[in-house]
Amino acid sequence: MQHIISVLCENQFGAFNRIVTMFSGKGFNVHSMSIGETENPEISRMTIVTEGDDKIIEQVVKQLNRLIDTIKIVDLTEQAIVQRELALLTVFYQKGNRGEIIDICEIFRGNIVDINNKNLMLEITGPPDKIDAAINVLMPYGIKEIARSGNVVLKRGEQAAKVVHEKE
Amino acid sequence: MHTKKKNMSGADIFFECLKRENVEYVFGYPGGAVLKIYEHLHDVDFLKHILVRHEQGATHMAEGYAKATGKVGVVLVTSGPGATNTVTGIADAYMDSVPIVVFTGQVATHLIGNDAFQEADIVGITRPITKHNFLVRDVNELASIIKKAFYIASTGRPGPVLVDLPKNVINSVCEFNYPEEVELRGYKLRTHGHQNQIKKAATMIQKAKRPLLYVGGGVIMSGGNRELYLLAKENNLPVTMTLQGLGAFPGTEPQSLGMLGMHGTYWANQAVNNCDLLVSLGARFDDRVTGKIETFATKAYKIHVDIDPTCIDKNVIVDLPIVGDVKHVMAELASELNTKPDVEEWWAQIEQWKEECPLDYETNDGRLRSQYVVSKLSELTKGEAVVVTDVGQNQMWTAQYYKFNHPRSHITSGGLGTMGFSLPASIGAAFGVKDRPIISINGDGGFQMNIQELVTAVYHKLPIKFIILNNSFLGMVRQWQELFHAEKYSFTELSESNPNFVKVAEAFGLKAFSTDKPADVVPLLKEALDYNDGPVLLEFKVVKEDMVFPIIPSGASISDMITRRLDPKEMM
Numbered sequence: 065m066q067h068i069i070s071v072l073c074e075n076q077f078g079a080f081n082r083i084v085t086m087f088s089g090k091g092f093n094v095h096s097m098s099i100g101e102t103e104n105p106e107i108s109r110m111t112i113v114t115e116g117d118d119k120i121i122e123q124v125v126k127q128l129n130r131l132i133d134t135i136k137i138v139d140l141t142e143q144a145i146v147q148r149e150l151a152l153l154t155v156f157y158q159k160g161n162r163g164e165i166i167d168i169c170e171i172f173r174g175n176i177v178d179i180n181n182k183n184l185m186l187e188i189t190g191p192p193d194k195i196d197a198a199i200n201v202l203m204p205y206g207i208k209e210i211a212r213s214g215n216v217v218l219k220r221g222e223q224a225a226k227v228v229h230e231k232e
Numbered sequence: 233m234h235t236k237k238k239n240m241s242g243a244d245i246f247f248e249c250l251k252r253e254n255v256e257y258v259f260g261y262p263g264g265a266v267l268k269i270y271e272h273l274h275d276v277d278f279l280k281h282i283l284v285r286h287e288q289g290a291t292h293m294a295e296g297y298a299k300a301t302g303k304v305g306v307v308l309v310t311s312g313p314g315a316t317n318t319v320t321g322i323a324d325a326y327m328d329s330v331p332i333v334v335f336t337g338q339v340a341t342h343l344i345g346n347d348a349f350q351e352a353d354i355v356g357i358t359r360p361i362t363k364h365n366f367l368v369r370d371v372n373e374l375a376s377i378i379k380k381a382f383y384i385a386s387t388g389r390p391g392p393v394l395v396d397l398p399k400n401v402i403n404s405v406c407e408f409n410y411p412e413e414v415e416l417r418g419y420k421l422r423t424h425g426h427q428n429q430i431k432k433a434a435t436m437i438q439k440a441k442r443p444l445l446y447v448g449g450g451v452i453m454s455g456g457n458r459e460l461y462l463l464a465k466e467n468n469l470p471v472t473m474t475l476q477g478l479g480a481f482p483g484t485e486p487q488s489l490g491m492l493g494m495h496g497t498y499w500a501n502q503a504v505n506n507c508d509l510l511v512s513l514g515a516r517f518d519d520r521v522t523g524k525i526e527t528f529a530t531k532a533y534k535i536h537v538d539i540d541p542t543c544i545d546k547n548v549i550v551d552l553p554i555v556g557d558v559k560h561v562m563a564e565l566a567s568e569l570n571t572k573p574d575v576e577e578w579w580a581q582i583e584q585w586k587e588e589c590p591l592d593y594e595t596n597d598g599r600l601r602s603q604y605v606v607s608k609l610s611e612l613t614k615g616e617a618v619v620v621t622d623v624g625q626n627q628m629w630t631a632q633y634y635k636f637n638h639p640r641s642h643i644t645s646g647g648l649g650t651m652g653f654s655l656p657a658s659i660g661a662a663f664g665v666k667d668r669p670i671i672s673i674n675g676d677g678g679f680q681m682n683i684q685e686l687v688t689a690v691y692h693k694l695p696i697k698f699i700i701l702n703n704s705f706l707g708m709v710r711q712w713q714e715l716f717h718a719e720k721y722s723f724t725e726l727s728e729s730n731p732n733f734v735k736v737a738e739a740f741g742l743k744a745f746s747t748d749k750p751a752d753v754v755p756l757l758k759e760a761l762d763y764n765d766g767p768v769l770l771e772f773k774v775v776k777e778d779m780v781f782p783i784i785p786s787g788a789s790i791s792d793m794i795t796r797r798l799d800p801k802e803m804m
Contacts, residue, residue: 074418077367082359089360119545126542132364132384132419 066095066115068147068217071128072136075101075108079133083110086131092116092124096149096192096214107135111215113192144220150213151195152177153186156206165205172198183208242371242402243272246335247279249378252410255279255306257297257663259290263310264350265337268402282663282692285684287314289656291321292682294332296660298325299643300618302455304386305332305660311339312350315396316357320650322392323361327647328476329453331390333381340400341369355396363391371404376411383414388421389540390453425537425556425564433511433535433552434568437467440509440533442578445469446492446521449476449646450514450538452639456559457481460513463566468575470582472500474515475631478642483635484615489582490591493521494784495628499585501782501790504529506581512536514558517547518647519787527789537561589782589795591632600750602626602701602774606633608753609671609699612761617669618643618661622654622678624708626701628780630673641668652681655698659685662694669697669761676702676730686740686767695764697757698742700733700771703778711779715794727776737769748773 073079080099087094095113102109114124121139128137157165162184169176169186172194178185188198192215199210240248246269250258259282262270273281284290287309294305309318315336325332339348355367364384366377374397381393437443451460457480464471464487471481472492481488489500504510510532515521517536522528525548534550536543537558544553554561593603606629609617615637621627621644636642643661645653658672679700689696704727713721737744743763745756753772760768782795 077369078355078359078365081356085359119549123542123546126544130540130542132416135418 065117065141066113067121067124067139067141068145068215069112069114069124069128070138070140070217070219071110071112071134072102073108073110073131074133074135075106076133079108080110082131082133083128086127087112087114090123090127092120096212098214098216100216111217113215138219140217140219145217146220147191147215147217148189149192149195149215151188151198152211153188153199153202154183154208155186155202156183156208161205165202168198168201174198238408239405240408241268241272241405242374242397243268245371245374245406245408246378246397246402247272247276248408249375249410250306251278253304253378253382255304257282258306258308259284259293259297259660260308261287261290261310261314263314263337265311265314265339265399266308266397266402268399269308269337269397281308282688284656285687286682287317288320288652289659289682289685289688291318291325291332291334292650292653292656293660293663293685293688294334295321295325295328295330295653296620296643296657297664298330298332298660299657300640300661301664302453302640303331303664304382305330307332307334309334309336310350311337311354312352314350315354316352319357319361320648322358322394324645324648324650324653325392326361326363328645329390329449330392331385332392333385334392334394336394336396338367338396338398341398342400344398354394358394361392362394365394365396367396368398368401371401371406374401375409379411380414380416384416384419388419389450422539422555423557423560425554425561427564429552429554430561430564431568433554434565436509436533436535436552437469437511437565437569438571438573440573441575442507442581443469443509443511443573443575444503444507444532445471446474446504446510446512446515447471447477447480448474448513448515450558451477451480451562452514454514454539454557454559455639456514456562457639459559459562459566463562463569466566467569467572468579469573470503470575470579472496472503474518474521475627475644475646477515478631479636479639482615482637484637491631493518494523494786495632495780495782497591497632498589498782498793498795499582501784501793502585503582505531505790507532510534512538512550513562514538516543519547522548523784524787524789527791593778598750600748600753600772600774601778602629602703602772603633604750605699605701605753605757605772605774606630606673609757610634612754612757613669613671615641617641617671618665619671619673620644620654620658620661622674623649623651624675624678624706625703625711625778625780626673626675626678626707628708629701632780651678653678655679655682656685656688658696658698659689659692659694662689662696663692670695672696672698674698674700675707676700676704676726676733677706679733680731683736686737686742689767690741693766696767697760698737698767698769700769701774702730702733702771703774703776704730705776707778708780710777711783714777714779715783716785733769733771742767742769744769744771746771746773
């Protein structure tokens with residue numbers, strides 16, 4: 065089963081690397097990882113989408129906890145969350161189908177961010193399954209390039225808003 | 233809360249920090265990137281620098297020192313090859329949770345990444361094999377990083393920490409502030425176990441008909457041998473130990489079942505197989521202990537006490553986990569126990585297993601055997617020596633036949649299984665322990681892997697007794713070839729290529745003796761034990777084709793245990 069794990073870690077040289085090294089060293093699966101600074105510039109938030117049975121996920125969380133650079137680890141799977149990913153897609157157009165592509169982009173509430181004689185660049189934001197759906201629809205037109213940001217996730221509600229500074 | 237001081241260079245700060253950490257010995261080797269440190273070392277009098285002959289030797293010495301004393305072992309090497317040579321020792325310390333701090337030189341920060349002379353990304357290389365590591369990028373961070381390094385290495389589940397020191401950082405100057413306390417928001421220690429869990433564990437022990445304590449190296453690291461002794465003694469509980477746990481409970485006590493696992497005693501493994509309560513204390517259910525997980529202690533309710541939560545439910549799913557310092561948890565557990573379990577029948581059963589299949593070996597053919605050497609050594613030293621073993625048959629025979637009576641007496645490379653460990657590790661142990669004999673037990677293969685460190689032992693006149701159990705084979709591999717690989721003795725015979733060990737030792741400046749006669753063993757051991765002016769080497773030319781029994785084949789169940797060499801007729 066897929067799990068979304070949110071990790072607060074020191075915004076420091078090597079912290080990201082240490083987490084990645086742990087995943088590869090322990091043979092854990094990674095579907096996506098994203099990292100960025102939080103409201104506190106000393107702390108980064110990393111969102112990891114991983115897969116495994118309960119025993120593996122328990123180990124993933126414990127091993128993340130064991131790292132000295134990590135501050136808080138939360139498994140957000142099956143919790144009330146807001147989940148977003150950004151994708152940039154370059155799609156080929158022909159004479160006559162450019163309107164169709166723009167329509168599709170609008171249906172997915174995306175933006176056209178670039179155009180030239182051969183292709184359009186679309187920006188689509190949303191949960192990963194929405195981006196998958198957009199890619200599937202656009203595939204027949206010919207997709208030249210895709211860049212996906214990976215998931216960023218936050219928990220809904222008051223409780224999640226504060227940064228917890230201590231490991232449990 | 234800082235102690236204010238005058239401006240100091242990185243090199244001075246380095247030594248001032250080591251002084252504050254009460255470092256007695258630094259095992260090291262100089263080189264370009266650490267020249268400034270060595271320049272200052274020249275005038276340092278509060279610690280002793282031990283010049284090694286290879287950086288791998290330095291890390292194993294630091295491990296031996298740390299395991300024998302419980303203090304942090306310290307290594308100092310240069311950048312590039314100096315740093316990469318420490319990798320095996322660091323990995324070894326990581327697997328066996330040994331507190332060492334390794335300081336590596338590094339090229340100047342502006343050259344990092346440029347493929348500069350003697351540059352290696354040692355922080356990147358050692359990331360998966362250190363508890364934590366640091367690259368010091370600013371001299372202002374140096375003192376607090378060193379403080380953190382010692383704190384992380386020695387607390388919780390101990391482990392190696394590496395600190396990479398770029399040349400320009402060491403040469404820079406700043407105000408010296410040594411933090412009195414370490415602030416690490418991502419590193420919190422859990423000492424006391426959960427009270428309700430401990431109460432529940434106590435109830436389970438009281439109710440048990442066939443309880444068994446399964447003791448690992450964590451008990452020794454936590455200093456919990458006294459608590460273990462009381463817990464086991466007062467409740468008449470049988471105790472089996474892992475390779476790293478040997479010494480946690482006295483081997484001469486009747487309650488000790490010896491080692492469990494692949495080369496464990498028949499009765500310890502039968503006890504694991506049949507117990508109704510297995511209490512794991514500071515052990516990690518390693519594959520050499522469990523064999524096939526599905527058949528491991530299936531009848532038992534399992535309690536697991538460990539300071540590292542990642543160890544719990546990693547290999548074996550347990551019924552009752554207790555995260556905490558095993559020393560504290562055992563004390564708390566003992567205070568909760570007010571009635572003793574009824575274990576008379578259980579002990580009768582264990583005694584029966586002991587009679588069914590005792591630990592023994594051929595003694596009537598007049599040929600010299602390793603088991604005999606180790607047994608005699610155990611008798612002569614009364615289990616009081618610090619015994620440092622290498623990896624392979626020599627290690628397993630020592631674990632089986634030496635009766636360790638004290639913690640921190642059995643020093644070996646368990647997790648990583650590093651050949652070449654014993655020789656340098658015994659040197660580190662000899663610096664740390666002066667009042668007990670230090671014995672280094674080796675095979676003829678492993679002895680050659682760090683043989684250069686004999687110089688270090690001779691130069692410092694360390695009274696180490698180096699023993700080579702020479703069977704002219706990589707014996708453990710040979711044993712597997714015989715049992716599991718169609719008797720293809722591929723590249724394990726060393727008889728034609730081994731050096732003359734006595735001549736080699738003499739060239740290094742050791743007293744050395746060699747024999748293949750059982751009658752010589754006791755006199756030679758006595759002579760070596762009485763000689764304290766420097767190291768001695770004893771070469772025992774033992775039976776070539778001997779095997780370690782019992783053996784449970786890798787990944788097999790206890791019921792698949794092989795207890796002796798079968799005659800070809802029996803195998804039909």
